[in-house]
Amino acid sequence: MLVIGLDGALLGRIEDAGAPHLAALMAAGLTAPSLVEPDVPTLSGPGWATILTGARHAKHQVRDNSFTGNRFARYPDFLTRLASARPDLDTCAITSWAPLAEKVFSARVGTRVATPDAEYDAGTTDRAVGALRDGDPDALFVQLDGVDDAGHRHGAASPRYLEAVRGADAQVGRMVAAVGARPADEDWLVMVTTDHGHTDAGGHGGPSLAERRTFLIAVGEGLASGSVRADVRMPDVAATALAHHGLALDPDWDLDGRPLRAPAATR
Template sequence: MRNLRTTIAACLTATTVAGIALGVPTVASATTPNTLAPAASATAKHVVVIGVDGLLFDRIAPADAPNLDAMIASGYSSKTSLYADPMAPTLSGPGWATNLTGVWPDKHGVTSNSWGTGTNLSQYPDFLTRLEQANPSLSTFADVSWNPIVDGSAGTPLITSAVDDVQAAKGDADTAARAVAKVTSAGPNASFVHFDDVDEAGHASGAASQAYLDAIHEIDGYIGQIRAAVAKRSDAADWSFIVTSDHGHTDAGGHGGSTPAERSSFILKTGSGIAKQTPAVAPKNVDIAADVLHTFGIPIPGALDGRPLDAVSTDPFDTKAGALQARVDETGIPATTLGWTKSMPTGWTVDNTGMGTGGVSEWRGWSLASDVFWTGTETGQGREDNVRARGVFAVADSDEWSDKSHTGTFNSRIVSAPYTVTGKTSATLSFASHYRKEGNETASVLVSFDGGAWRNIETYTSDHIASIDTQTIAVPAGAKQMRVQWSLTNGDNNWYWAIDAPSVS
């Protein structure tokens, strides 16, 4: 936890500049001249990523936050969910490393607020550094209130010295003043601006407090000043904004745990050509880095976990989002949460031969589920670390199924629609896998060609946590179709297996 600073007084009078509301003491007029000439740049594109530490999306509406409200009303907006222990606690170090690098903590290696030098940040640098590496003619800028992001005081800086201008501010007012001045004078192609006072209000007073809402109002005003500075530029139409957070907060104050509030984040994006939308498949925080690279036409490295925000899902499980329903036996999940179904995508089937009777209805055999529903069954058991699944995914959870009176064991198999393999000698199967091994249950992947016998291609003997599993499969001569089966058998209170985004190429 960081040391708290006194937050700036709240309930400040709002004014308007270029149609953008301002609600904090104004930055010195010398930094905001009325006539602005954009600086020359190697590209017409400009992106400002704004990080608001500890901001809960659901607390924006109750706050006096006209700028954030306008972004939500006119642009792209979505809640997102983070990991939890044992991958990493919901702290600022892991959160900002994830947002900046575009990979999850199991790759970047930042798992605390004091991460030292034992990380993989040189292998997975921040998106500003990647821009500089790919195209040094691009101009980059970082301006942060939580200084460990850039100064090395907690470990290897999350933003490297390759960035053109890196500033560690004295506080959020200083951060805003520097950002406005930089936008005005230089117009960087890509910027990262970080504000801290919302998080400090959360620690001091809790996310359910008026002080937390007042801090949102304060930062909203600073965001308004940056947007107003951009609006005065002759190239304003070429700018876009992304706003996000590194974690959430509990109502009482604090974060680091595995509750939905602590795992909560969001992504907002506005700019020319960005229509109002809430995506059907929620993005991930790792998408921010990928989206910035995509904006500048830079290929997204395969090692990154993210994808552009406008990417379209090809996952068959996501086609069943409209079939998700409310709880039956999982009474700890809010009745309004629609998050599970037994309805399968076209061509997919579930074989429950040998499945025990009774148990928790939602998990009697393979089901489809959402993150908020599945992780809500029981926090702190590693379900939160299924970070490489998106939207709707398939779950076989013998641990939860066994929590209600039952007979027999968990025996269930989910079978894919047929994949065409005509004329092929091999096929590559890929899917996200989140498996915890315990006891005598068996988790296997099998294939069948043209309705023939099932052939085992892999049996898990250890955990596969948030992995992307691939298998190259030999195709018999003359085969036309291949089906894939994921089989979890002989389970009884023996953890779980989740799979997502299966594909064959």
């Protein structure tokens, strides 16, 4: 399983950018626009916490990018849950935004890498491709930050934002190609998602519709080609990741996410 996070990416601008690799994933699987919950800060900390834990903001209690007051001991990230339930699995998190690798994922996760700032998304992508090519990973989370940076610097309506989307698309393409080069008997699930949107002028954190926009693109067995759903929510990413590896969602976990499809013990 490969989960790619495109920080601050807007689905509509991905479509505007003419991003061929993301367009191919949308054609091959499910596209599901969604929104950050009302009254939840449209910041990376709360957004990624919801996606990675499968629990809503009221439960994980991440209010900002400091992650202060989090309840990750009660609501851990999905890689930690996988590693705890299935110690045989090779789990990996590689992030361009260092706080994700350093503050969200626990020591149970096999590999946690915060890419040095000087390498940024290029280094993150190189590491992810290397893990897929040279290792035997079962579950990877990869976060790219360049689209969010362009949104802050130039705004979501700018040509530079579209340029950043096209750059991220090329990096997604490299990772998906590395998955495709893996042994044919491996049944991979690929998900691409985001933590929040951006205003046309640039920035996020407020309650506007543009800032609240998120999405999920998912390709794997049981997900119809070219399908679109309006009932998918941010916590469903973690639930789907757990179900893909054959974990039944324990009611005691108190998760808010639901799997996109039936569980299967696969990669």
